[in-house]
Amino acid sequence: MKRIAIDMDEVMADFTKKHLALFNADYNEAITLEDLQGKKLRDLRPHLVDEIREYLKDPTYFRDLDVMKDAQEVIKELSESFEIYIATAAMHFPSSFTAKYEWLQEHFPFLDDQHFVFCGDKSVIKADYLIDDNVYQLERFTGEGILFTAPHNIHEDRFIRVNSWANVRDYFLK
Amino acid sequence: MKRIAIDMDEVMADFTKKHLALFNADYNEAITLEDLQGKKLRDLRPHLVDEIREYLKDPTYFRDLDVMKDAQEVIKELSESFEIYIATAAMHFPSSFTAKYEWLQEHFPFLDDQHFVFCGDKSVIKADYLIDDNVYQLERFTGEGILFTAPHNIHEDRFIRVNSWANVRDYFLK
Incomplete structure (x- = not known):
């Protein structure tokens, strides 16, 4: 087999739907899946790379x-x-x-x-x-x-x- | 490479040293590594198989x-x-x-x-x-x-x- x-x-x-929803809510943004074509969220908002990553450290995130x-x-x-x-x-x-x-x-x-x-x-x-x-x-x-x-x-x-x-x-x- | x-x-x-120490203390036993030659603790005390396993469910055991x-x-x-x-x-x-x-x-x-x-x-x-x-x-x-x-x-x-x-x-x- x-x-x-x-x-x-x-x-x-x-993964992405939740990540985007949390980020948009916290930073008063309206980034869509369309905006992410060919990129990651951290590429769109490089000055927030640590904050973007921080969500994933929450033991319940996944x-x-x-x-x-x-x-x-x-x-x-x-x-x-x-x-x-x-x-x-x-x-x-x-x-x-x-x-x-x-x-x-x-x-x-x-x-x-x-x-x-x-x-x-x-x-x-x-x-x-x-x-x-x-x-x-x-x-x-x-x-x-x-x-x-x-x-x-x-x-x-x-x-x-x-x-x-x-x-x-x-x-x-x- | x-x-x-x-x-x-x-x-x-x-793993075994701690397991044996905890078991011996809790059940007033004196099982040694010699006693475990060719076997596992659960083979020696089959009526306690669940209890022997229970120690390992403690998130801090390892x-x-x-x-x-x-x-x-x-x-x-x-x-x-x-x-x-x-x-x-x-x-x-x-x-x-x-x-x-x-x-x-x-x-x-x-x-x-x-x-x-x-x-x-x-x-x-x-x-x-x-x-x-x-x-x-x-x-x-x-x-x-x-x-x-x-x-x-x-x-x-x-x-x-x-x-x-x-x-x-x-x-x-x-």
């Missing part, structure tokens, strides 16, 4: 993120034909460990927690595929990297791209 | 374990010739994440936290070597498994064995 490793933030979990559309159904379907591992870069925010674990247990109860990997650099992940929005990780991964579209990565063209979980289904199951 | 993945409990951290003799010096030396990753099976005790992270930062400040991996099944670890006391993990690992001697594994003979960090130094650096 081939193995698919799946990133969490911006792939399974809607606990209530929305699930990305169709992620549950498609990952459930994939789990019938592939070994599913979750590979999340958690070491930049060690306080996020528990929230990420509980979020996975709540929204993906059919996954085996022995297949959860909280890591840093994903070159250490042994899998056939990695679905990730982060080009840095796909560059290091030694299997086939699949880029999940996020605003910041729209100009990237070195990897197979999927725009949605429906796309992921088509790629692996059609 | 070749990559060595290293397990934490009973390899870097003296925070103050002693460092195994020579582990710091030898891992520092290895890090000059090998990529070092730490691969710990943390998913059975998710409350241990923070304590394990802080323990590594305290005792191994020269290691890169982007090379820490908190996982379940270590078949997902891509490395050339895995130093581990757990035969279950070495069976699954796809590189070269190196068994670090612990009381429970003394009858195992399928893997290269090291009895100490001095032995690890000899194996990799001589």
Whole structure:
């Protein structure tokens, strides 16, 4: 059985929506996803890079993120034909460990927690595929990297791209 | 540069000494490391399996374990010739994440936290070597498994064995 490793933030979990909502509320801004095309929030507001990062140090930040559309159904379907591992870069925010674990247990109860990997650099992940929005990780991964579209990565063209979980289904199951 | 993945409990951290001390104190016992040759504590006291496991759910349990003799010096030396990753099976005790992270930062400040991996099944670890006391993990690992001697594994003979960090130094650096 081939193995698919799946990133969490911006792939399974809607990280950006919450981040943007908190930032806009606190700084009286109205930045949209459109404004983030090809960039990160810190690129738009470089003088607030520490403040932008600060939200993520809250141990509960990752606990209530929305699930990305169709992620549950498609990952459930994939789990019938592939070994599913979750590979999340958690070491930049060690306080996020528990929230990420509980979020996975709540929204993906059919996954085996022995297949959860909280890591840093994903070159250490042994899998056939990695679905990730982060080009840095796909560059290091030694299997086939699949880029999940996020605003910041729209100009990237070195990897197979999927725009949605429906796309992921088509790629692996059609 | 070749990559060595290293397990934490009973390899870097003296897990058993603390576990045994707590158990002996609470149950008025005098179980020694000698008694554990070829077994785990739960095999010796099967009617207390839940209680034996309960200690590990304390979020601070893993925070103050002693460092195994020579582990710091030898891992520092290895890090000059090998990529070092730490691969710990943390998913059975998710409350241990923070304590394990802080323990590594305290005792191994020269290691890169982007090379820490908190996982379940270590078949997902891509490395050339895995130093581990757990035969279950070495069976699954796809590189070269190196068994670090612990009381429970003394009858195992399928893997290269090291009895100490001095032995690890000899194996990799001589």
